[in-house]
Structures are given as C-alpha cells and as structure tokens.
Amino acid sequence: MASDEATPGTRRGRRNDPERRDRIIDACLDVIAEAGVAGTSHRKVAEAAGVPLGSMTYYFAGMDDLLHEAFTRFAVTGSEHFVRRMSEATDHESAQAAVVAIITEDVFGSARDLVLTHELYTLAARRAEYRTITSAWMARSRAALELHFDPETSRQLDALIEGLTIHRALDAEVRDVAEVVRAVERIAASPRSRALRASGAEA
Structure with a gap:
C-alpha cells in the first residue's frame, strides 16, 4: 500500500489533505503558547496537528522554517485587526477611540496572544531573521x-499602544480605561487643538 506521504515531486500528500500545512502552522502556535519556543518540537507539533511526523519535513525545511511561518501568520493576523479598526474610523475623534479599543480590547485579547507576542519578541531580540516579522508588523x-x-x-501612538498593552496585561492591578483615553488624547490631540491652546497661552 502506498504511503500517505509522497515525495515533494508528486505532491500526493498535499492533494490528499490540502489543509494539512495550515493545520501544522496553527498547531505550532498552540504548542508555542503552551510550551514556549524552547519546548516546541517537530513531534509535539505533529501530535497537536494530528499528522504523521513525516509531514513536518515534507512541508517545512526545518524547525526555523516552521517557526518563521507560524509567527508570520500570527503577526499578520494581529495586524489585520489593527488595520480594520483604524480603517473604520471616520474622523479624528473616532480614530482616537479606535486606538483606545486596540489597547483595551484587541492587543493581548487573550493569554495566548500575550505569550505568543512575547515569545516572538524574545526570538527577534536574539535573531535578526525574526526581526523581519516584527519590523513588518510595526510598519x-x-x-x-x-x-x-x-x-x-503615529510613531508615538504605536509606542504607547505597545507599552500600555504590556502594562495592562502584566499588572496585577486592574487599570482604569479612562487612563488609556487620557493618554491617547494627550498624544493624538489634533493640530488645530494644539494651535488653539498655544495661541491661548500667548494671549
């Protein structure tokens, strides 16, 4: 009987289970969230994805290839929520409200997101090839x-989003959303409002 796995030239395994590669990537993220990058292995990911161990080397050149694919998917998915929020804003005030929602609702919306983000940051801090993922995410x-x-x-708001989401996620004390609103307003005040305050101070 023919093996479920085939050589890359025949692509038989891909035709039999076209979603297998995606399942492996998603399972890799689940394993990282549970065990960290250091505790992630081909065997653990294969078990989590419910695929033969041989699938790992069939679809990915090695663990680095899989990790890069998995973290890229995670970063792109996270940025899609960010982009959607900002794209739906219609004016300066709703844009500020969108930034507040990103901080309080979207980024680190779950413990899984928090762990995956920091695992990516740690990896990127050590290895330049993973900084392409974080750089693209920030861009x-x-x-x-x-x-x-x-x-x-925008750069200041991006830094604010990063800092406040980490503080809110890791602080044992529940923070008041009003603090986030005030912080966003201070940075994102419209140029016209700034000019009016400046002219009032000079009067």
Missing part, C-alpha cells in the same frame, strides 16, 4: 495609524 501598524495621524504622532 503595518504605523501605516494604519497614518490614515488619521501624522507620521511622528
């Missing part, structure tokens, strides 16, 4: 912010 976030804010303000 997409800033581009979305620049739909409503100037580039400098």
